[in-house]
Amino acid sequence: MKNYLVGILVPLLFSLVLRNKRKQKQRGVPIDAGEEVGFAVRNCRFEFPVETAWNGILTIAALFERSCNLYESKNFLGTRSFISRETEVTEDGRSLERLHLGEYEWLSYGEVFERVCNFASGLVELGHRREERAAIFADTRAEWLIALQ
Incomplete structure (x- = not known):
């Protein structure tokens, strides 16, 4: 009986610990996309969006x-x-x-x-x-x- 209890509790505790670690890793930050309907996210490492990677190139x-x-x-x-x-x-x-x-x-x-x-x-x-x-x-x-x- 003790083995069954350990077999159930250990994976449960392990998954709870991993779930909390995943929540700490935030890669996307929700942003206001203006008038557009939907869910917009930006990369958490950059505060402002990249305007253009090449000078003078907009399209x-x-x-x-x-x-x-x-x-x-x-x-x-x-x-x-x-x-x-x-x-x-x-x-x-x-x-x-x-x-x-x-x-x-x-x-x-x-x-x-x-x-x-x-x-x-x-x-x-x-x-x-x-x-x-x-x-x-x-x-x-x-x-x-x-x-x-």
């Missing part, structure tokens, strides 16, 4: 443009061409599909930036306005990432 588009200018000739997006598909049946009856892909074909930051500008110009030419939304459906392809910018 993701500006950061993308800066990166493209800075690394114009470096590889950015790599794609592989489809060569063939093979289906293999395992001993347990499951079928596995193997894809054979070609070597990577790289686009540099400069080439991607040019394609992004061309895509944006095409949307404007088609009559798309800034405040309108557009839905683009694509698999995980380089073209999707280019359209995202």
Whole structure:
């Protein structure tokens, strides 16, 4: 009977001690997010939010443009061409599909930036306005990432 009592009390006490230690580690501090509905938290190590990590860069588009200018000739997006598909049946009856892909074909930051500008110009030419939304459906392809910018 004594062993059962120890087996129940020791884990219970141990979990209570650990729970109190977890409460002492506070990583997030609730903050007032203004008019927005929801729960906003900031990191407890920083009193004020980081305004910008890069001087003069306030949007993701500006950061993308800066990166493209800075690394114009470096590889950015790599794609592989489809060569063939093979289906293999395992001993347990499951079928596995193997894809054979070609070597990577790289686009540099400069080439991607040019394609992004061309895509944006095409949307404007088609009559798309800034405040309108557009839905683009694509698999995980380089073209999707280019359209995202």
